[in-house]
Amino acid sequence: MELIKRPRRLRSNTALRKMVRETRVDKSSLIYPIFIAEGENIKEEIPSMPGQYRYSADRMDEKLLELEQAGVSGIMFFGIPKSKDDMGSGAYAVDGVVQQAIRRAKLQFPRLYLIADLCMCEYTSHGHCGILCGENVDNDKTLEYLAKIAVSQAYAGADMIAPSDMMDGRVAAIRAALDEHGFTNLPIMSYSVKYASCFYGPFRDAADSAPAFGDRKTYQMDYHNRREALKEAVLDVQEGADLVMVKPAMAYADIIREVRQAVDVPVAAYSVSGEYAMIKAAAAAGYMDEEKAVIEAAVCAYRAGADLYISYYAAELARYMEEGKLG
């Protein structure tokens, strides 16, 4: 056979395959989402996310230490308050659960980079991501509260603010409020492209944040849409987002790719709770090798164009990277 082009030539040897890899990844791009429960001495496994826990601030150190030692420096904080109300007041309380955790982490782990997720759904009794007017989330009213939360997180010592509420105009509102308080250098990573997804199911379990009525489809995006993703990402960059995010990751690689091409800021991909739960369940049933699945899913997100990867498997991924198991 006279074949001039033989793609298999470059696959014939392990060293060569590694040499010609197109996707190379680095531990410094990993972010771990942590759930902080209000209270003391809490380390509670999340039933739908085996191996993931809710920690009280006084118990989070063991996980933060593990992450730091593995080489993960990005930590994203989610709070689970003891009590919730209509206005989500726990989200902007000076001694709110995330504010306390960030203050403590800042002192104990000065080398970690602390990112505050900014949303109201974990703090509102109705479970929606903003202030209600009837059964509707009132966009413009919610912006005032988001700005207030961002400022309180900044005063607590957050290194970055990550709004995940999907209200229109939030990046501009948060930027203005941060600047007004002198936090002009605090970056915003916007959950710009956040789809209304069933893959958040285990998270809502973990944070007890499922909406009490209705769903999030009036603010989170319809997953049939691609152009709308670009619209959201571009709008957020115009409003001052320093980084943008696509979420979920696994079923949205096409979107990660397109957003990467449409904006000039770093793009993060969030491998969400349902992605974690699926791999865990399949591995537990003996259907798939957990380590291989975790690596393949992560490499796919990076190959699609993600610069940052947010994952509940961040510590494991960092170790796999150290062992040379990823490009």
Ligand code: PBG
């Ligand atoms: C808050 C928020 C959610 C997630 C991140 N921030 C849940 C939701 O929108 O219902 C999901 C993260 C995950 O599933 O891992 N709005």
